[in-house]
Structure formats: C-alpha cells, structure tokens
Amino acid sequence: MNVSIIGSGYVGTTLAACLADLGHTVTAIDIDESIVERLNAGEAPIHEPGLADLLAEHAGTRLTATTSYDAVRDTDVTFIALPTPSRDDGSIDTSLVEKGTESLGEALREKSSPHLVVVKSTVVPGTTAERVGPILEETTGKTLGDGIDVAMNPEFLREGHAVLDFLDPDKVVLGAENDEALATLRELYRPLTDGTDIPVVETGLREAEMIKYANNAFLATKISLMNELGNICKEYGVDAYEVADAIGLDERIGSQFLASGVGWGGSCFPKDVAALIAAADTAGYDAELLKAAVGVNDRQPKRLLALLDDHVDVSDKRVAVLGLAFKPGTDDIRESRAIPVIEGLLDRGADVVGYDPVATDRMRERFPDVEYADSAADALRDAHAAVVVTDWDEFAALDDEFDAMARPIVVDGRRIVERREGLTYEGLTW
Ligand SMILES: NC(=O)c1ccc[n+]([C@@H]2O[C@H](COP(=O)([O-])OP(=O)(O)OC[C@H]3O[C@@H](n4cnc5c(N)ncnc54)[C@H](O)[C@@H]3O)[C@@H](O)[C@H]2O)c1
Numbered sequence: 316m317n318v319s320i321i322g323s324g325y326v327g328t329t330l331a332a333c334l335a336d337l338g339h340t341v342t343a344i345d346i347d348e349s350i351v352e353r354l355n356a357g358e359a360p361i362h363e364p365g366l367a368d369l370l371a372e373h374a375g376t377r378l379t380a381t382t383s384y385d386a387v388r389d390t391d392v393t394f395i396a397l398p399t400p401s402r403d404d405g406s407i408d409t410s411l412v413e414k415g416t417e418s419l420g421e422a423l424r425e426k427s428s429p430h431l432v433v434v435k436s437t438v439v440p441g442t443t444a445e446r447v448g449p450i451l452e453e454t455t456g457k458t459l460g461d462g463i464d465v466a467m468n469p470e471f472l473r474e475g476h477a478v479l480d481f482l483d484p485d486k487v488v489l490g491a492e493n494d495e496a497l498a499t500l501r502e503l504y505r506p507l508t509d510g511t512d513i514p515v516v517e518t519g520l521r522e523a524e525m526i527k528y529a530n531n532a533f534l535a536t537k538i539s540l541m542n543e544l545g546n547i548c549k550e551y552g553v554d555a556y557e558v559a560d561a562i563g564l565d566e567r568i569g570s571q572f573l574a575s576g577v578g579w580g581g582s583c584f585p586k587d588v589a590a591l592i593a594a595a596d597t598a599g600y601d602a603e604l605l606k607a608a609v610g611v612n613d614r615q616p617k618r619l620l621a622l623l624d625d626h627v628d629v630s631d632k633r634v635a636v637l638g639l640a641f642k643p644g645t646d647d648i649r650e651s652r653a654i655p656v657i658e659g660l661l662d663r664g665a666d667v668v669g670y671d672p673v674a675t676d677r678m679r680e681r682f683p684d685v686e687y688a689d690s691a692a693d694a695l696r697d698a699h700a701a702v703v704v705t706d707w708d709e710f711a712a713l714d715d716e717f718d719a720m721a722r723p724i725v726v727d728g729r730r731i732v733e734r735r736e737g738l739t740y741e742g743l744t745w
C-alpha cells in the first residue's frame with residue numbers, strides 16, 4: 316500500500332520505518348528540512364534502538380521523505396502524527412493537527428481516487444469526527460464517506476522501545492465508522508497481524524481516542540499508587556520493591572509498572588493525564604483520582620530532595636544529578652523528573668553537575684548554566700552528594716567512583732545504585 320505520514324517525530328518516524336519494513340511504500344512529510352534530509356540519508360533523527368538500521372535499509376527505496384504535502388496525492392492513506400501539546404490549563408492544543416489537516420486537505424483536493432486519513436496523534440474523544448473530518452470536507456471539497464474518509468489508530472509505543480513495540484504490539488486498535496475505512500486499516504496492518512496472535516480491536520472513532528487516554532491514565536495512576544504505597548513503606552522502614560514483587564504476583568495486579576521512585580515524566584503521561592482531567596472538567600466531571608495521581612507524582616521529586624536535606628545542606632556544594640532523560644534508552648527530557656530536581660537544587664544554592672549518557676545536550680538547552688560532566692565518574696568527583704533520577708544500567712555498575720566524592724551520599728530515585736560500604740545510601744521508597 317502507498318502510505319504518507321505527516322510529522323516525523325518519535326511516532327511518525329517509527330511508523331514510517333516500520334511500515335516500510337512491513338512492505339509498504341512510505342512517504343514521510345515534515346516541515347523541518349533537516350529531519351527530511353536525515354531521513355532521506357537513511358539516518359535516524361531521534362535516538363531510538365533499531366530505528367537507524369531500518370531507516371538505513373529502506374531509505375531511498377521503500378521510504379522517502381519530503382517537505383511537500385503534494386506527495387500525499389500519490390498515496391492511498393495518510394497518517395497524521397503531529398504533536399498535541401498541553402495548553403496552560405492542561406487541555407490539548409489541537410492547532411498543529413488542524414493546521415496539518417488543512418494542508419493535507421488542500422493537497423488532496425485534486426486527487427480523484429479515494430483517500431483515507433488516519434489520526435495517529437493522541438486526541439480527546441470527538442476530535443477526529445468533529446475537527447479533523449470537517450476540516451477535510453472543507454479543504455478537499457468532498458464529503459466524508461465519498462472519496463475521503465477518516466479513521467483513528469492510537470499508538471502505544473514506548474520511547475526507547477519504539478520499534479520493538481510497534482512490530483510486536485500488545486494490541487492494534489482500529490477506530491472507524493464505516494466498512495471501507497476499516498477494511499483499509501485492516502489491509503494496512505495485515506502484514507503485521509496475519510498469522511500472529513496480536514489482538515486487533517475494531518471499534519469506533521471516539522472509543523479508539525478514549526482507549527489511548529485510558530491506557531496512559533491507568534499506567535500513570537498505577538505508578539502513582541505504587542509511589543504512594545512506597546512513601547508509606549519508607550515511613551515504616553519497609554522495602555517497597557519487596558512489596559511490589561509480591562503484589563505483582565497477583566495476576567489481577569500484574570508485575571509491570573510497579574517500580575516506585577521519583578515518578579513519571581516523558582512526553583505522554585503528564586500531557587495525557589492533564590488532557591483527560593481537562594476533558595472531564597469540560598464535560599462537568601471532576602476526575603478526582605487522576606488529579607491525586609498527578610499530586611503524588613509532583614510530590615516525589617520534593618520527597619527526594621527532602622531526603623537529601625536530611626543528610627547535607629547543599630548550599631554552595633557540588634551535587635551530582637545522575638540521569639537527565641525522562642527514562643533510560645532515550646535522549647528525550649520532556650517532563651523529565653530531573654527538571655524539578657535540578658530546579659530544587661538550584662533553589663537551595665547547590666552547584667549542580669549533571670550527567671546522562673545521551674540527554675546532556677537537550678538538558679543544556681533547558682539549563683544552560685548548569686555544569687555537565689562527560690561521565691558519571693566526572694560528575695561524582697568532589698561532589699558532596701548525588702541524586703539518581705534515571706535508571707540507566709551503567710549506574711548499577713558504579714562502585715569505586717563513589718570514593719572520589721567529597722562526601723559519599725547518594726539519594727537514589729530509581730533503585731539502580733548498588734549499596735556498598737562507605738556509601739551513605741538512601742532509597743526513595745525503600
Ligand atoms: N512520543 C511518544 O512516545 C508517543 C507515543 C504515542 C503517541 N504519541 C502521540 O503522537 C503525537 C506525535 O508525538 P511525537 O512525540 O511523535 O511528536 P514529535 O514532537 O516528536 O514530532 C512531531 C513532528 O511533527 C513535525 N511537524 C510539526 N508541524 C508540522 C506540520 N504542519 N506539517 C508537517 N510536520 C509538522 C515536527 O517538525 C516534528 O518532527 C502526539 O499526539 C503524541 O501525544 C506520542
């Protein structure tokens with residue numbers, strides 16, 4: 316099938332590379348020329364395991380990139396993978412999706428064969444039918460169901476595992492309101508799902524939109540609940556990880572997403588939970604539990620800093636922040652818990668030195684005046700304390716490096732550092 320994808324960020328690029336790998340002919344469209352150049356050169360514009368290999372294999376053959384929307388006319392299906400950021404009140408800003416849809420519709424006006432537009436972006440229930448659909452009708456001059464159609468296909472990939480998650484998903488959700496749109500979506504995913512036991516959920520547009528929010532809200536709330544339990548564990552000298560291992564054996568609870576610590580960040584959980592709370596508010600429902608999940612999440616970095624305060628007054632002291640990315644395996648710092656931690660340390664007058672294997676450049680843009688080290692060892696040298704914010708594997712191997720600290724104190728927000736003699740070790744929930 317000939318597919319075009321608007322937006323070549325984390326989702327769009329992964330989708331482009333994976334659909335090409337599944338045998339489709341893919342055109343990636345982005346307004347950022349440097350991204351288009353990199354894609355055409357077979358290079359990954361983002362740090363994502365396995366992505367560079369797929370792009371190198373398919374660029375120039377099954378995958379091409381362009382800044383021109385005209386390319387959509389040579390395709391049968393267009394995915395919209397544009398950002399849906401938060402407004403100040405937490406609600407989603409759909410203006411980029413709407414602008415992209417307008418450009419798409421104008422380009423499709425001259426196309427005579429049928430075209431399916433699939434919303435991949437995370438959008439609140441009603442967006443595809445009530446915003447994307449009408450814009451397409453207006454700009455193409457066609458009627459939905461007659462030459463142009465819409466569908467909704469939420470994405471569940473995790474950053475750092477994007478390619479594997481796409482090629483081996485827990486489920487594929489296809490939202491459509493008519494048989495033709497559904498048949499096109501099925502056809503598109505057939506190379507992925509045929510002969511496998513991957514569940515394919517066929518549902519309506521609003522349901523598909525809501526499934527995405529429900530998925531993220533559930534996972535974020537699960538972590539916040541474990542963080543709440545972990546905070547109580549810490550007060551009673553109980554190891555929250557032992558508790559989590561045991562409760563995770565109950566199949567109704569499940570063992571995943573029970574790692575307590577400094578909380579959830581990233582480009583999705585904070586934005587999507589806020590959007591769902593705002594959407595509920597708009598509908599007249601007070602999403603109390605989701606608000607509490609956000610409250611617990613906001614508290615975890617403060618608890619980490621309070622534990623540090625118990626050990627050392629960091630004013631004018633060098634403090635190492637180990638890990639800057641919102642989680643390991645990515646250079647993404649959006650809503651990273653490192654941000655409130657660094658802010659709290661700067662408020663206390665600390666000389667912060669940050670280290671991350673891949674996310675330093677991005678954090679430097681956010682905090683240009685903070686010092687950044689090239690290795691964990693360099694960050695720890697002469698530091699009066701260290702805090703761990705991201706569970707990069709390499710932090711588990713740190714050992715002698717702690718001997719070079721002015722005072723070997725570690726407050727671990729991710730249970731990754733090994734306890735050792737001579738090290739004052741404080742876990743956030745254990
Ligand atoms: N990042 C994730 O892990 C993830 C996972 C599932 C769903 N989502 C959702 O997918 C959507 C996209 O997220 P992302 O993280 O890939 O975004 P992103 O910010 O990484 O990428 C968006 C891309 O769109 C391009 N762009 C902006 N305006 C454009 C326009 N008018 N025309 C063409 N290109 C344009 C930008 O240059 C950028 O390359 C969001 O709704 C997000 O919530 C993200």
Ligand SMILES: O=c1ccn([C@@H]2O[C@H](COP(=O)(O)OP(=O)(O)O[C@H]3O[C@H](CO)[C@@H](O)[C@H](O)[C@H]3O)[C@@H](O)[C@H]2O)c(=O)[nH]1
Binds near residue numbers: 473538571578582587
């Ligand atoms: O037990 C856990 C698991 C995760 N986290 C934190 O939660 C955040 C999110 O982690 P993860 O879900 O692995 O990363 P994302 O790439 O943000 O993926 C989430 O958000 C995506 C965008 O919507 C969805 O597609 C994915 O299904 C969903 O897992 C990170 O800060 C993690 O450190 C914890 O604190 N404890």
